[in-house]
Amino acid sequence: MNYFGIGMRYNDIMELDHWLRRRIRMCYLKQWGWARKRIGELIKLGSPKYQAILTGLSRKGYWHLAKTYATNCGLSKQYLKNQGLVSLRTLWIRIHYPA
Template sequence: MALGIRTRQAILTAISSKSYWRLSRTLATHSGMSNDWLKQQGLISFRDLWMKAQGYL
């Protein structure tokens, strides 16, 4: 909820019995954990690495 997800979506995601892999494709996960947020957490973008290796960046 601190990442801007509605309360209902957060609860439904939290109580889900789906695996982590399936939960990664939910609306709540995509809304809260955006690419910008992941970059702030220090994660590296595979797309950016590939673009750099190919000479695009």
């Protein structure tokens, strides 16, 4: 959160934070590539088996699959946080409302 990030509205930060998480989920799906690998990784990350199979076998684009139930269960906010993703919302609140 640099100089211009301080002046952004809360709604803009939330929208950007949502877009960033979806983009990262899309990159994970793209990295896994083939359907079998996607299904296995989603199940390993805790997605329901049936939903993981539906998502893994889907012919939709990566951007569309990044917002499916199975992807959001497996690559949850908590998982991304554990991987090192810093929430823009948390940073914005820390800057605007210091405790």
